[in-house]
Amino acid sequence: MEKVKLTTGSGFEGYEIVRYLGIVSGQSTLSSNFFKDMSTNFTEWSTTESAKFTEMLESSSDSAVERLVKAAERKEANAVIGLRENYMALASNTIGTVATGTAVQIQQKEMIHRNISATAFVSNYYNLQMPRPIEILMIGKDNVVNISPVFYNYGRELVKTIRCDITFTNYYDEKLMLQGVDFIFGKEIETRLQAEFVECKLPMKDIPMIKDVKIFVRKYVTDKGIYAPSTESVDISLSQSMLTRFRKKFGEDLVERYKSHGTTWTCPCGQVNDTDPNDAPCPVCGRKESDLRVDIGFDYEGMCEKMKELPNVTAMKDLVMTYIRDGSLDTKYRMPLLQELESGLQFEKTRGDVRESVIERIIMVFEDSQA
Numbered sequence: 001m002e003k004v005k006l007t008t009g010s011g012f013e014g015y016e017i018v019r020y021l022g023i024v025s026g027q028s029t030l031s032s033n034f035f036k037d038m039s040t041n042f043t044e045w046s047t048t049e050s051a052k053f054t055e056m057l058e059s060s061s062d063s064a065v066e067r068l069v070k071a072a073e074r075k076e077a078n079a080v081i082g083l084r085e086n087y088m089a090l091a092s093n094t095i096g097t098v099a100t101g102t103a104v105q106i107q108q109k110e111m112i113h114r115n116i117s118a119t120a121f122v123s124n125y126y127n128l129q130m131p132r133p134i135e136i137l138m139i140g141k142d143n144v145v146n147i148s149p150v151f152y153n154y155g156r157e158l159v160k161t162i163r164c165d166i167t168f169t170n171y172y173d174e175k176l177m178l179q180g181v182d183f184i185f186g187k188e189i190e191t192r193l194q195a196e197f198v199e200c201k202l203p204m205k206d207i208p209m210i211k212d213v214k215i216f217v218r219k220y221v222t223d224k225g226i227y228a229p230s231t232e233s234v235d236i237s238l239s240q241s242m243l244t245r246f247r248k249k250f251g252e253d254l255v256e257r258y259k260s261h262g263t264t265w266t267c268p269c270g271q272v273n274d275t276d277p278n279d280a281p282c283p284v285c286g287r288k289e290s291d292l293r294v295d296i297g298f299d300y301e302g303m304c305e306k307m308k309e310l311p312n313v314t315a316m317k318d319l320v321m322t323y324i325r326d327g328s329l330d331t332k333y334r335m336p337l338l339q340e341l342e343s344g345l346q347f348e349k350t351r352g353d354v355r356e357s358v359i360e361r362i363i364m365v366f367e368d369s370q371a
Helices: 034-040 048-076 204-209 239-251 300-307 313-323 330-349 353-367
Strands: 015-031 079-090 094-108 113-119 131-141 144-153 160-169 175-184 191-192 197-202 210-222 226-227 264-266 273-274
Touching: 015 079, 015 330, 048 079, 048 094, 048 197, 113 204, 113 239, 131 204, 131 210, 144 160, 144 204, 144 210, 160 264, 175 197, 204 210, 239 353, 300 313, 300 353, 313 330, 313 353, 330 353
Parallel strands: none
Antiparallel strands: 015 094, 079 094, 113 131, 131 144, 144 191, 144 197, 160 175, 160 210, 210 226, 264 273
């Protein structure tokens, strides 16, 4: 039979009580002329006599507990809770030791492994041809969180390690900053680099609440040397929903929408390039403007810029109606635009200002048509 567990408390960590079996006790008595000598001349006790008396009391206590355990075993208990010991003076210089407790049956609790994981886009980037953090994986198990960022390796270099500072922000705008976290990689040369997982101090309960992650690269090591970014990082202006949709279309390293500014153009990788009649590729990612430029015959970006100055969705709808009436808008865009605006009007009544989200959906009406 397994050894009976004893505690002065009400239970055992990692176990649950499945049956209460009643009170059990054990007694032991201690009688000796030694106690008479103690009472007659207590001040003359030697250290040896004091130690001897202590040993006698401990022996009596052990005997009482042993009898208590045997009583518990007779009840088929495997534990005793609420253990108490008392000493009492009996007749004829006798001391009684009584141990009491509650006999119980316990069983080990089944281990419940809590697991949670999430992936978040990184909301800042470096406009350089260097390993660019694009997303981060967070995995929590039994209150231990491990993280692994993913980098886009533009130069297809053999990256050995990257040292980063990371800022997590949850929905309450509470921030957790991790400084000097080193990530290591395998020996393969890949465009998409995922670091080995590193344990961090991010609370497991915060994983589902993370709304923003920024990764600041401090140093990185390749087979060619040690480097540090020569510029500060840039925040991504796109919302998470737009970022998700555009990355599916243009690639996971996308951080900006393609825009033409006449003499320059903004690449999806964020690099601003001079417009080149020879269609020179972007020096960072290699994209060509000719592959990105699609003329739908309508300046929807100009329309959206005007919408940003309007006070509400009603005024935005009125603006769209002017384009419809003068024939500027192709018929295939009219119904989707009006549906988005009508939906925005309904949300505006209950949620207040929703202009930004409506403009995003309007942009997607045109952008999706170019796929």
